[in-house]
Amino acid sequence: MRAFRCRVCDNQLFFENSVCVSCGTALGYSREERAIVPVDEQGRYVDAAGLVWHVCANLGLSGCTWLAPLEGGLCFSCTLTRTRPSDDDLVGLANFPLAEQAKRHLIVELDTLGFAIVGKDPAAGGDEENGLAFDLLSSVEENVVIGHENGVVTIDLAESDDAYREKVRASLAEPYRTMLGHFRHEVGHYYEWQLVQGEELMTRCRELFGDESKDYQAEIDRHYAEGPPEGWEQEYISTYATMHPFEDFAETWAHYLHIADSIETAREFGLVTVGGIGAFSTFRDLVTGVWVPLSTALNQMNRSMGKDDVYPFVIPARVLDKLEFVASLAPVREPVGQNQV
Incomplete structure (x- = not known):
């Protein structure tokens, strides 16, 4: 930022x-x-x-x-929202602004990294089949499952409430859960769908993340019945990533955005003196040379304030390979507005 x-x-x-x-x-x-x-x-x-x-x-x-x-x-950001709470849903409307704020933040970082964002509305120049849209739904009025399907990202607005989100985070034993994190993760499913195409990319993706043709529901059932596999810390960024290759990719994508955006923000405010994420030949070098020492310092700062770690994750070598693959999907083109004042 x-x-x-x-x-x-x-x-x-x-x-x-x-x-x-x-x-x-x-x-x-x-x-x-x-x-x-x-x-x-x-x-x-x-x-x-x-x-x-x-x-x-x-x-x-x-x-x-x-x-x-x-x-x-x-x-542009608001046109991407396909569904919002009804006018008589006061709880949903109260939670709506935080979700929209997170979406705007997401769009800015995708623009910065050069990823194309196309909506679904043909009247607004969108692509009905391959475009992106958001259903921001209120679980006050219906059961809402956060997810992605065919370019539509669904977000439960109850996650805007700090107490609710913390309760879910604790019940699932997650180290980190934020509204922005949900947007980053779910849009990762969208960009895998759109960008990982062609034999070479598909082959490399399967080598890193596994066979995406595995039965998704069966893998979910296995995960919640048995938990993550022994030694998962050497292969995955989180326990959720062990559930299915699709989730591993989306979790890795989210961490790619966590890292890239945090470093750019740190650079803007003078906390690091690197030339930006584009100044490094590989994303691996950026992670090991900048992100690991920066996140360690930020974690220690939070601990000094009696708070939990900002970035409560460890990045093993296998995850570095996955992050490098995700970062390689960034288009080679100028981000929106790069040369404008």
Whole structure:
């Protein structure tokens, strides 16, 4: 996550700011410029090309600060949400903003890494068959299973509630559980579906993660009946990754995003002096040379505050191989807005 500054008074800004607390300027996030920009009293921003952008219509509903191409319209992030809580579901609506905030964060990091994001709505230039969409559902009104199927990511909005999420985390003996983590994991299923194609990639993926044709339900039943295999720590990043090759890939993908985004954030705020994740010849070098010492220091800082570790995981050699494969799927192209100001 970048360090942002107000273009009017140069005060430091944070990603979700809708107003500069120093000078009072109203703000919006421009995905095209990858910057927080000032908007006028009507919520408009005129870019360098003369195009007029407008504050997203969901500002009041979900706290969205992104800019939309049409007045009264939705920004790119909000158009990806296919389903949201009904207006009479007060609990679901209260949990909705945190989920949307996590989704916006996810989109920014995918943009930074250069991954294409295409929605499903053909009217908005999307791909109905291969595009990405999100169903953000409230388990107040129905049973919700977090997952991915054919480009649709389903998230249970109850996970926005800290107490509920911590209860589930403890009951499953998970070291880490966050809303952003859910988005990162589930979108990993989507990108495996879209990017791991062709004989060479499929063969290497199976060598690392296993045969994806294994019966998924049978593997889930085995996992919850027997637990992870003995010695799993040498092969997997988490016990959940041992469940099925699809879950191993998604867990590894999520950790790829955890690591890449955390290092970029640390670099933006001067905590590390590396040239960014693209400055390393392999992702393995980035992990061993930067992430391991950085995460160790961050864990010790948290312990100094009496808190749990920021990154409560160990990365064995086999997982490094998997992370290297996932990182190799990043497109060789400029991220959105890289050369814009």
